[in-house]
Amino acid sequence: MATQHSRSAARMMLAPAVILLLGWMLVPLIMTLLFSFKRYLPLRGGDLGWTGFDNYVRFVTSSAFWPSVQATLVIVLGTLLITVVFGVLLGILLNQPMWGQGVVRILVIAPFFVMPTVTALVWKNMFMDPVNGLFAHLWKFFGAAPVEWISDASLFSIVLIVSWQWLPFATLILLTAIQSLDGEQLEASEMDGAPVLKRFYYIILPHLGRAITIVILIETIFLLSIFAEIFVTTGGAFGSRTLTYLIFQRVLESQNVGLGSAGGVYAIILANIVAIFLMRIVGKNLDA
Amino acid sequence: MGRITLEKVTKSFGEVNVIPPLDLEINDGEFVVFVGPSGCGKSTLLRLIAGLEDVTSGAISIDGTDATGLAPAQRGLAMVFQSYALYPHMSVRKNIAFPMKMAKIPEDEQKRRIDAAAKALNLTDYLDRRPGQLSGGQRQRVAIGRAIVREPQAFLFDEPLSNLDAALRVGMRLEIMELHERLATTMIYVTHDQVEAMTMADKIVVLRAGHIEQVGSPLDLYHSPRNEFVAGFIGSPKMNLIKGEAAQSHNAATIGVRPEHIAVSTTEGLWQGTISVSEHLGSDTFLHVHEHGLGDEPLTVRVGGEIPVKHGDRIWMTPDQERMHRFDKNGLRM
Numbered sequence: 313m314a315t316q317h318s319r320s321a322a323r324m325m326l327a328p329a330v331i332l333l334l335g336w337m338l339v340p341l342i343m344t345l346l347f348s349f350k351r352y353l354p355l356r357g358g359d360l361g362w363t364g365f366d367n368y369v370r371f372v373t374s375s376a377f378w379p380s381v382q383a384t385l386v387i388v389l390g391t392l393l394i395t396v397v398f399g400v401l402l403g404i405l406l407n408q409p410m411w412g413q414g415v416v417r418i419l420v421i422a423p424f425f426v427m428p429t430v431t432a433l434v435w436k437n438m439f440m441d442p443v444n445g446l447f448a449h450l451w452k453f454f455g456a457a458p459v460e461w462i463s464d465a466s467l468f469s470i471v472l473i474v475s476w477q478w479l480p481f482a483t484l485i486l487l488t489a490i491q492s493l494d495g496e497q498l499e500a501s502e503m504d505g506a507p508v509l510k511r512f513y514y515i516i517l518p519h520l521g522r523a524i525t526i527v528i529l530i531e532t533i534f535l536l537s538i539f540a541e542i543f544v545t546t547g548g549a550f551g552s553r554t555l556t557y558l559i560f561q562r563v564l565e566s567q568n569v570g571l572g573s574a575g576g577v578y579a580i581i582l583a584n585i586v587a588i589f590l591m592r593i594v595g596k597n598l599d600a
Numbered sequence: 601m602g603r604i605t606l607e608k609v610t611k612s613f614g615e616v617n618v619i620p621p622l623d624l625e626i627n628d629g630e631f632v633v634f635v636g637p638s639g640c641g642k643s644t645l646l647r648l649i650a651g652l653e654d655v656t657s658g659a660i661s662i663d664g665t666d667a668t669g670l671a672p673a674q675r676g677l678a679m680v681f682q683s684y685a686l687y688p689h690m691s692v693r694k695n696i697a698f699p700m701k702m703a704k705i706p707e708d709e710q711k712r713r714i715d716a717a718a719k720a721l722n723l724t725d726y727l728d729r730r731p732g733q734l735s736g737g738q739r740q741r742v743a744i745g746r747a748i749v750r751e752p753q754a755f756l757f758d759e760p761l762s763n764l765d766a767a768l769r770v771g772m773r774l775e776i777m778e779l780h781e782r783l784a785t786t787m788i789y790v791t792h793d794q795v796e797a798m799t800m801a802d803k804i805v806v807l808r809a810g811h812i813e814q815v816g817s818p819l820d821l822y823h824s825p826r827n828e829f830v831a832g833f834i835g836s837p838k839m840n841l842i843k844g845e846a847a848q849s850h851n852a853a854t855i856g857v858r859p860e861h862i863a864v865s866t867t868e869g870l871w872q873g874t875i876s877v878s879e880h881l882g883s884d885t886f887l888h889v890h891e892h893g894l895g896d897e898p899l900t901v902r903v904g905g906e907i908p909v910k911h912g913d914r915i916w917m918t919p920d921q922e923r924m925h926r927f928d929k930n931g932l933r934m
Contacts, residue, residue: 499652500685504699504746505673514698518689 869916
């Protein structure tokens, strides 16, 4: 009886949190779905009634759609590539015993605590500014013409900024994974005649497989929705408009809630497709 | 051929000197056991031979060639680790094949050696499994298989049985001994278990704090331990070491009597004491005797078969004078 009693008590106590979370998620979701089937222009007549799938068709057929998908993919994949590769290398580096290890580790993690808006502003103004930026000075020092990062290499700049922000996260997860590697395994492979690079390829990398999938999964979910970094730097110009940014523009700049909501539904579907794929990979990895 | 010679080898970790100058000769085909209490440097010594640690000074030669500066892989030695150190993401087959793959041995030769090793170690049915799906004993055999296929000049074992349960340990012990008989390759085996040392070794090296206390065959060590430490370490149960008057009457600082060399009687004898605990094993009975007037340590006595005594009984004990060990005040054998 006691367990049944405590079980129902537990349910009662969980209920507020569950209801709150469900409400938080379900209300916006249902509203988005509703708006996506409506012609809704807040400053131009408000709710103009149902339109069926018009918004969905218009969103996909707009000339801005495919470029935005491409920009999203470039940013997500580029950032993933940089953070995973450098995360593994930094993780291995930080795992070496060295003087001041604790301080160095905290410093490496620091960028993760900086707000995205601040990160983007710092990079835009301190590093990438074509007149006063550090990069501009560096280029000039070597006699080259400063690069106009934000306009000439907009996607690359954003990938760079976002990577700087997410590298600590990848490093942290991968470092803990490296620390859990059994030292005797490395010694055994050394005895077995594997030189450094082969030890990395045959022992360390497979050991990190699971951690890398988790990094990719979590980062993808967050990277699909990056916004501040684009808003602050390019404002969606120079081909840096992602799907998220396109939705923002449709809703707030064009004041077309219906069209934006349809975009939002596409984004939900896209995120779920990615999530299903990643869950499968993770699941496979976790079984092994 | 696996002749290993250590000349004045030392090892320090920073300020701490783990191995003072040490000389050791290991002959081809010998089964050598390094034994000693925890932290005596036996594993470090093995790792120095393996090349996983660099010697601070001195020289190691394998088969007459200087191996002091060689990388572990170039020394032609194979090691079995305490944790087995199998590669968890590879199948048993790939685990065993790994050293051959690194040595770029042709595929068909690899396959031949894997099959031979698997057959010898009863692993044929498990070749496609992952280490995680195997029992402790099977993992141990995979680790040995991975060592065998390299056809090394010597095998190094670092406490390989300490993660197994008691029954499996005895079985694996026999398997390793059979393996040694069959391959006749030099084997160096590290353990803190003196039963393993006694049963397996051709030659035992007893270590304490990096020093070699004695080198000899198991029975050498049993019959004539060079000092008190070896006397107390080799043999189970431990030798009784008695100081004081009883020792002085034999002109020694300490006398040692093994539990099996004390005769027990309920009526007469040299020493008298009270039984605190009697352990009945069926084949033997171990008596722990207090209040014997020979010091604070309880005496351990082994009686063959069963003896009808219990806690609190007074018994008489007579040591076998012929098999008594005498040590001087520095603990050395007299």
